[in-house]
Amino acid sequence: MCGIIGYIGERQAQPILLGCLAKLEYRGYDSCGIALAGSSFQVYKDAIRVGELAKASPRFQGTIGIGHTRWATHGEPSQTNAHPHCDCTGKIAVVHNGIIHDYQSLKQQLIAEGHKFASETDTEVISHLIEKHYQGDLEKAVVTALREIEGSYAIIVLMMGDPKLIVARKDSPLIIGIGDRENFIASDVPAILDYTNRVIYLEDDDIGVINSNSIKVRRNDKIISREEHKILWSAAQAQKGGYEHFMLKEIHEQPKVIRDTLVGWVPLTEEATDCTTTSDENVESILILGCGTSYHAAMIGKYLAKELVGIPVRAELAAEFSYHSQGLARTMTIALTQSGETADVLIAIRRAKEGGGKVITISNVVGSTASRITNQTIYTRAGPEISVAATKSFIAQLMALYWLMMSYSKADARRLADILFELRQIPSKVQQVLDNEDNILEHAKYLSAYENVFFIGRGINYPVALEGALKLKEVSYIHAEGYAAGELKHGPFALLGSDTPVIAIVTQDSTLKAMLTNIKEIKSRKAPVIALAEEGCEAVEELANEVITVPRVDTVFSPVVNTVALQLLAYYTAKHRGCPIDFPRNLAKSVTVE
Amino acid sequence: MKQAVILAAGEGQRLRPFTVTKPKAVLSIADKPILGHVVEALAQNGIRNIIIVVGYKKGQLFDYMGSGEQFGVDITYVTQERQLGTAHALAQAEAATEDEFLVLPGDNLIDADTIAQFVSVKPEAVLVKEVANPARYGVVSIDGDTIKEIVEKPEEAKTNIINTGIYAFTKGIFRFTEAELDIPDALNSMIAQGYSVNAREVGGTWLDVVYPWDILSLNDAVLRQIPVSSGGIIEKGVSLKGSVSVGKDTVIRSNSYITGPVVIGEGCDIGPNTCISPATSIGNNVVISPFTQIKNSVIDDDINIGPGSIIQHSIIDNGCVIGAHFIASSGAAEIKIDNEHYVVNVGAMLGEDCSLGNGVVAQPGVIVGNYSQIQALKLIGGRLPDRSLVV
Numbered sequence: 001m002c003g004i005i006g007y008i009g010e011r012q013a014q015p016i017l018l019g020c021l022a023k024l025e026y027r028g029y030d031s032c033g034i035a036l037a038g039s040s041f042q043v044y045k046d047a048i049r050v051g052e053l054a055k056a057s058p059r060f061q062g063t064i065g066i067g068h069t070r071w072a073t074h075g076e077p078s079q080t081n082a083h084p085h086c087d088c089t090g091k092i093a094v095v096h097n098g099i100i101h102d103y104q105s106l107k108q109q110l111i112a113e114g115h116k117f118a119s120e121t122d123t124e125v126i127s128h129l130i131e132k133h134y135q136g137d138l139e140k141a142v143v144t145a146l147r148e149i150e151g152s153y154a155i156i157v158l159m160m161g162d163p164k165l166i167v168a169r170k171d172s173p174l175i176i177g178i179g180d181r182e183n184f185i186a187s188d189v190p191a192i193l194d195y196t197n198r199v200i201y202l203e204d205d206d207i208g209v210i211n212s213n214s215i216k217v218r219r220n221d222k223i224i225s226r227e228e229h230k231i232l233w234s235a236a237q238a239q240k241g242g243y244e245h246f247m248l249k250e251i252h253e254q255p256k257v258i259r260d261t262l263v264g265w266v267p268l269t270e271e272a273t274d275c276t277t278t279s280d281e282n283v284e285s286i287l288i289l290g291c292g293t294s295y296h297a298a299m300i301g302k303y304l305a306k307e308l309v310g311i312p313v314r315a316e317l318a319a320e321f322s323y324h325s326q327g328l329a330r331t332m333t334i335a336l337t338q339s340g341e342t343a344d345v346l347i348a349i350r351r352a353k354e355g356g357g358k359v360i361t362i363s364n365v366v367g368s369t370a371s372r373i374t375n376q377t378i379y380t381r382a383g384p385e386i387s388v389a390a391t392k393s394f395i396a397q398l399m400a401l402y403w404l405m406m407s408y409s410k411a412d413a414r415r416l417a418d419i420l421f422e423l424r425q426i427p428s429k430v431q432q433v434l435d436n437e438d439n440i441l442e443h444a445k446y447l448s449a450y451e452n453v454f455f456i457g458r459g460i461n462y463p464v465a466l467e468g469a470l471k472l473k474e475v476s477y478i479h480a481e482g483y484a485a486g487e488l489k490h491g492p493f494a495l496l497g498s499d500t501p502v503i504a505i506v507t508q509d510s511t512l513k514a515m516l517t518n519i520k521e522i523k524s525r526k527a528p529v530i531a532l533a534e535e536g537c538e539a540v541e542e543l544a545n546e547v548i549t550v551p552r553v554d555t556v557f558s559p560v561v562n563t564v565a566l567q568l569l570a571y572y573t574a575k576h577r578g579c580p581i582d583f584p585r586n587l588a589k590s591v592t593v594e
Numbered sequence: 595m596k597q598a599v600i601l602a603a604g605e606g607q608r609l610r611p612f613t614v615t616k617p618k619a620v621l622s623i624a625d626k627p628i629l630g631h632v633v634e635a636l637a638q639n640g641i642r643n644i645i646i647v648v649g650y651k652k653g654q655l656f657d658y659m660g661s662g663e664q665f666g667v668d669i670t671y672v673t674q675e676r677q678l679g680t681a682h683a684l685a686q687a688e689a690a691t692e693d694e695f696l697v698l699p700g701d702n703l704i705d706a707d708t709i710a711q712f713v714s715v716k717p718e719a720v721l722v723k724e725v726a727n728p729a730r731y732g733v734v735s736i737d738g739d740t741i742k743e744i745v746e747k748p749e750e751a752k753t754n755i756i757n758t759g760i761y762a763f764t765k766g767i768f769r770f771t772e773a774e775l776d777i778p779d780a781l782n783s784m785i786a787q788g789y790s791v792n793a794r795e796v797g798g799t800w801l802d803v804v805y806p807w808d809i810l811s812l813n814d815a816v817l818r819q820i821p822v823s824s825g826g827i828i829e830k831g832v833s834l835k836g837s838v839s840v841g842k843d844t845v846i847r848s849n850s851y852i853t854g855p856v857v858i859g860e861g862c863d864i865g866p867n868t869c870i871s872p873a874t875s876i877g878n879n880v881v882i883s884p885f886t887q888i889k890n891s892v893i894d895d896d897i898n899i900g901p902g903s904i905i906q907h908s909i910i911d912n913g914c915v916i917g918a919h920f921i922a923s924s925g926a927a928e929i930k931i932d933n934e935h936y937v938v939n940v941g942a943m944l945g946e947d948c949s950l951g952n953g954v955v956a957q958p959g960v961i962v963g964n965y966s967q968i969q970a971l972k973l974i975g976g977r978l979p980d981r982s983l984v985v
Contacts, residue, residue, distance in 0.1 A: 242648065242656035242671040252657050259879050259895065263843045263861030421898065424879055428896040428913025428947055432965075434653065435615040551947070 002083075002097035003027045003069040004174070005191055006156040006165045009182020009212045013065035016195070018054045020184070021067045023191040025050055025583060026246070026386040029069035030077035035084040035093040038062030041160040043093060045082035063212075064163060066156045068095035074103070075120030084158070085124040087131035088116050091160040092138075094130070096123040097187055098152035098172040106148065126155060139209050139218075142166045146207075152343065156185050167208040173341045173369060176200040176208065176215055178228060183210050188365075189231055190384055197231040201367045229367060245581045247387035247475065251567050252434055255427040257392050258560075260381045261399040262424065283332040283408075286313040287357075288401075289321055289348050290336035293390040293470060297336050297397040299463035300559050304401055307460075307556060308409040308416075319344040321351065328355025334404065335361045338385060338393040340368020349373055362400045364393050378404065387582050389474045391567050394467065395430075398560060422554045426561075429551045433564045436549070437572075440565060443530060443548055444572030447501060453478055454492060454502045454527075455566075456485040456518065458511035464559045465505055468566035475581050476574035485511075485518045496525040503569075505562055506533040506540050509555040519543050532565055534558075595713045595762065597692045598641050601683045602629055602700030603649025603674040608931050609806055611945030611963045611980060612911055616654040619700035621809060622894050624816040624875045625841075625859050627658045628803065629700045631816060633665045636696075638706035639713060642667040645690050646700065647683045649674040679775030680759070688768045697761040697777070701803055703812045704760065705819075708798030712760065718767060718784065719792035720744075721760035723800055730804070731756035732778045734793060741791045744778040755793070758800055805931060806961065807940045809909050813892050814873045817855035826858070829866070841878065859895070883918070890924075891941065900952065908941035908956075917952035917970065927959020930977075945980065 003024030007013045017034050032053050033045020044057040050069065068083035075081040084093040100106070103122035106129065111117065115128040129145035130138075138159050146153075152171035167174060167185050177184035177192035177199055184192040185208075189199060200215065202208060206226070209216045217226050243249035286305050288298035298315040305313035318335070325348075333352040337345040340363035349370060352359050361374035364382050371377040380396035402423065409416055447453065453472060457465030462484045469482035483492060485504070496502070502522050506515050516539055519529050523543070531544035534552040541547055548569070550561040574581050606618030613621070620627040633644060644667045648655050652673065662669035670690050674683045684697060694717055698704065712721050720741060722734050728751040735742045735752055744757050757778060766789075770780035781791055801812050822837050826844035836854030840846065844858055847865035852858075856870050859878035864870070868882050871889035876882070880893055883901035891908045899905070900918035907924035910916070922942035929936050942956035945963050951970030962968070963980035972984050 239661045241660035242652065242669075249656070252653055256657065259861070262879055421881075424881060424898060425896055425913055425915060425947075427879065431615075431912065432947060437653070 001027050001071050001187075003029065003187045003191065004083075004095040004097050004154060004156055004185070005067040005187070006065070006095075006158075006167065006185035006210070007182070008064045008163070008165050008210055009179060010063055011182065012061070013063050014057075014060045017065050017067040018050065018057075019194065020186060020191045021050045021053075021069055023194070024069050024187060026190075026388065027069065027071070027187065028388055028583065028586075029071050030586075031070045031072075031079075031082035032068060033070075033082045033084055034060075034065055034067040035086075035095075035158055036060040036062035036065035037158055037160050037163075041086075041090060041093070043084055043086065045084065046079045047077040047082060064158065064165065066093060066095045066158045066165065073099055074122045080119045081121050083121075083123060085119060085121060085127045087127040089131060092127055092130050092134070093158045094123060094127045095156050096126060097154045097174075098170070100125060100149055100151040100153070102150045122151070125149075126153070126157075130157060138162055138164070139166055139207065142168060143207055146170075154187060163211070165210045167202065167210060169202045169206060170204045171343065171346065171369075173339075174202045176202065176210065178215070181213050183212060183215060185210060190386070193231065199229050199231055200226045201229065202226065203372070204369075245387065245571070245575075247389055247391060247567075247571055247581050250385055250387050250392045251564065251571065253383070254392050254395050254564060255431045255434070257382050257396050258399055258430060259427040261396060261403075262427070282330055283311065283358075284330040285311055286332050286334065286408075287328070287352070288313070288315045288334045288336065289318045289345060289352070290315075291318050291342055291344050293394050293467060294336035294338060294342075294345075294397060296463040296467040296470070297394055297401065298334070299466070300398060300460060301334065301336075301401040301405070303460040303463075304405040304556060305408075308405045308411050310410050316348075318342070318348040321348045325351050325355060328352055328357040331355070331357040333357050333359045334401075335359055335370065335374065336397050337361065337368075337370050338364045338380075338382075338390055338397070340365045340370035342370075346370060346373065360404070362397055362404075364396060388584055389471055389570070389581075391471075394563065395560060398563075402556075419554065419556060422557060426553070426557055429553055429557075429561055430564050432551045433561050433568070436565075437568055440548060440568045441572045443546060444569050445576050446546070447472075447478070447530070447569065448476065448573045448576040450499060450501055451479060452495070452500045453480045454488070454496075454500060455480060455482040455505070456488055456502060456515075457482070457505035457562075458485045458515055459507070459509065460555060460559055461505045461507055461511075461562055464562045464566065465503075467563055468503060468505070468570070471567055471570035472573060474584050475570050476577050476579055477584075478573065478577075485515055488518065489521065493521075493525065496522060496527040498526045498528070501528045501530060503530045503532060503566075504544065506531050506537060507555055507558045507562075508534055508537055508552070509558075512539075516540070516543060532562055595694055595696055596641055597643040597645070597695040598636050599645045599647065599684060599687045599691065599695055599697045600629065600632060600700045601647050601680055601697065601759075602655060603647050603652075603677050603683050604701065605650040605677065606701065606803075608804055611961065612806060612809070612909070612943075614964055614980060615651065615946060617648075617650045617652070617700075618803060620654050620658050621701070621803060622875070622877065622892065623703065623809065623812045624820065624857050625877055627655075628703060628812065629655065629659065630665065631703055632698055632700060633659070633662070633667055633669075635704055635706040635709050636698075637665055637667050639709045641696065641709075641713075643692070644669045645672060645687045645695075646670070647672050647674050647686055649677050649683070680777040681771040681780045682775045684777060685768060685771040688765075688771075691765060694762065694764050697759075697763055699759040699802070702759060703799060703801040703803075703815060704758075705799040708796055708800055711796035711798065712762065712794055715762055715792055715794045717762040717764045717792075718781070718789070719762040719794055720781070721758045721800075722755050722793045722795050723758050724754050724795065725756050726754070728754050728756045733757075736793050739792050739794075741781070741785060741793045743785065744782060746776075746778060755795070759802075760800075805929075805936065805938075806909060806943045807907075807929075807938050809892055810873075810890060810907060810940070813875050814890070817857060817873050817875065820855055820857055822854070825860075826862075832865075836872070847884075877912070906941045907939065907958075908943065910942075910944045911946040911948075911964070913947040914944050914949070916948075916950045917954065919953045920950055920956070921954075922956040922960075923958065925958035927957070929959045929961070942974075
């Protein structure tokens with residue numbers, strides 16, 4: 001998703017802006033650009049990577065500037081559509097993350113008034129609107145311009161000859177980093193961590209005027225103070241620490257993520273069991289919401305709720321939920337969003353609250369928008385996730401769901417004690433999967449030769465099949481589809497053949513028999529079967545062409561070990577195909593537009 | 595001297611089963627990998643530019659050390675694809691080195707004092723030690739302060755002075771690392787060409803880990819210096835004597851009796867009525883059930899030990915689940931490694947993710963391979979390979 005950055009201080013702004021933009025790369029982008037106000041106004045932008053921009057751009061002088069990484073929504077990736085966008089006079093430059101819904105009518109009106117547009121973007125209307133309303137006070141012009149705009153935005157405005165930056169946000173993330181006689185503005189924290197760990201989170205409708213030694217935030221024309229936060233994790237946590245890709249590093253962090261989570265949440269067996277008495281008696285049903293990978297976690301949550309809580313539960317795609325939401329009173333909504341900024345989830349949270357229910361958000365980013373609009377937030381302890389393909393944040397979401405479902409559990413105490421006992425072994429079980437990496441690598445080489453792959457699972461591992469397919473397509477660009485194993489014969493069978501391998505997730509529970517039958521059906525269509533199975537499952541070893549083994553765990557935890565194995569499979573398949581794993585084409589880390 | 599190159603590519607075959615899935619430099623000593631202790635000792639001497647040569651199972655090493663942030667150092671990794679020798683390993687780091695740098699093995703325990711005494715010496719120099727039993731090391735013959743020759747594992751050692759594998763070098767060493775695979779050979783050819791190589795003997799801790807039971811002596815040495823700290827919940831009636839360090843979110847239940855030096859990690863559940871005796875390290879996320887006694891042992895992460903167990907001089911690797919009344923008592927054991935017989939006083943050594951039923955009795959010196967399953971009431975002894983099933 002688009003990333004924005006601003007600097008004002010005493011140092012030369014260009015290298016700082018370029019360094020910060022490089023840290024924003026993980027959000028996904030197709031073009032980038034910078035603007036500096038020195039003795040003259042200097043803009044350089046193109047549909048290139050940040051590294052190329054750093055080499056190609058001339059040395060600009062100036063200690064105040066803005067920068068942008070663009071993820072195209074309105075208008076193709078090109079030099080003219082890249083940000084910053086200037087007004088007609090070339091004295092005002094704007095960077096923007098978000099979408100202006102009414103930009104077409106505004107644009108026609110501005111053109112009728114004589115403004116000349118250079119790009120096809122929605123953003124450019126902001127620059128021209130500010131120009132139109134400018135009467136000597138930039139802040140006032142920005143406020144007036146924003147009143148005419150419908151949509152979402154985080155913007156930074158720079159004007160030639162005016163040594164300050166104006167910032168504003170609505171439904172798109174924006175933070176201010178406080179330095180010593182310098183200040184930073186960014187879409188998120190990792191961008192500025194090399195310079196400062198003191199951060200202010202802006203709220204919707206905040207307008208800020210940033211100088212090198214002052215920050216003024218206004219809301220409805222009144223000056224307000226926003227709390228300063230200290231970021232406890234560091235820039236180094238966002239480095240690759242020896243690994244070739246962030247994705248692999250983050251996959252390997254998972255035993256620690258799980259252990260950290262356990263240490264914080266279930267130090268005492270009986271305390272966790274005690275939580276059952278605190279559960280809310282008024283809750284009659286549970287609704288779990290998410291997008292993409294988080295939706296898969298939500299689906300697993302549905303099976304956990306059924307197993308442990310025993311009240312009606314459904315999992316919904318956040319983006320679809322708003323269109324059919326009804327009867328939400330007495331419903332506990334659990335919203336899953338790694339970034340806490342996913343636009344569709346934010347809309348769904350608001351909708352669920354309007355419906356009268358309680359909303360618990362599970363997020364990985366402290367202070368994110370979702371955490372501020374929800375009733376309660378459970379923070380996952382995954383640390384910053386840089387890879388666009390989510391791995392450790394997914395596992396951390398699952399851990400949060402285990403904890404939450406155990407807290408609300410109505411299962412008998414012995415079953416809960418067994419689950420808790422086993423939960424403590426899960427970090428080591430996941431480490432076992434990682435230690436089996438070389439073996440998974442061999443299967444990945446095999447898989448990398450194919451262009452179509454199916455993943456099938458049953459029960460609690462059906463969402464794992466979806467997640468395995470999503471990971472593979474995200475990073476390796478192989479066309480992959482996840483199916484409930486029973487659904488394969490209702491259509492997809494027509495596509496099976498010797499060049500469509502099927503990855504079957506096999507667990508030794510009540511689904512085993514049906515799954516073995518499915519594998520036989522698939523094999524008789526000549527499709528090669530790679531089974532992902534617990535060690536010692538002899539029936540599968542005889543049937544499948546290849547077997548990836550994972551350690552045996554209680555069925556409720558099988559999604560954890562199975563997902564980690566499929567993450568490694570996707571990673572090594574992509575690596576074997578030479579894909580840009582951490583920055584897959586067209587994808588963005590957090591999707592802050594609808 | 596502001597830079598150090600740490601050689602951590604080695605596998606440590608003699609340390610199996612503990613090194614089947616991880617390099618020996620990350621073996622846990624007092625709840626921290628050996629390499630972590632080395633890096634801390636360097637950081638205390640202001641050496642914060644660290645190059646680590648990695649190879650065998652490097653992933654787990656990255657997972658522990660990361661970018662060096664948690665140790666206050668800056669780590670650069672270089673990879674030695676095939677573990678051909680120490681000089682070959684060092685040569686991989688050539689491009690990243692400054693004019694002068696230290697070289698240390700990642701699997702030797704060294705304290706900050708030892709490094710402080712050594713950094714003042716003029717390169718090229720070797721840190722040497724006088725030991726009682728020099729035959730398993732490179733034996734150094736010295737003339738004044740300079741080295742005449744290093745002889746690897748001689749049948750008959752001429753002196754008791756040995757090479758610790760800790761060096762101070764200039765970039766000049768790289769002229770000799772091409773022709774030779776091991777650093778002592780490179781130094782011998784350097785000396786043969788008329789260069790002077792200094793020897794410096796210093797006091798302080800230096801221990802290396804070669805055999806599985808060495809983990810216990812390293813653990814003992816580190817625990818002697820641990821500070822008292824408590825981040826956990828200590829219930830009523832618990833006795834903590836001596837240096838006992840308890841990690842956050844750990845609970846020590848009533849009537850447990852813990853005599854330091856003992857380190858207990860985060861998120862553990864200990865007791866009630868558990869006795870932990872000196873020189874014991876317990877990792878993170880470990881459950882120790884009532885009426886269990888543990889003495890001079892290393893218990894790693896994610897382990898569950900059942901009630902009424904007795905564990906002495908033992909090493910238990912990550913993820914083991916042990917039933918009730920497990921007996922691992924120490925005694926003189928004859929253990930064969932690489933066709934050599936060793937008589938050592940040791941308890942049980944269990945690899946990762948083993949599961950033991952109730953009432954298992956381990957004979958002193960038993961080595962159980964990773965992922966083994968032992969059914970209830972079995973007597974185990976000798977060496978069991980990985981994935982053993984004892985029924």
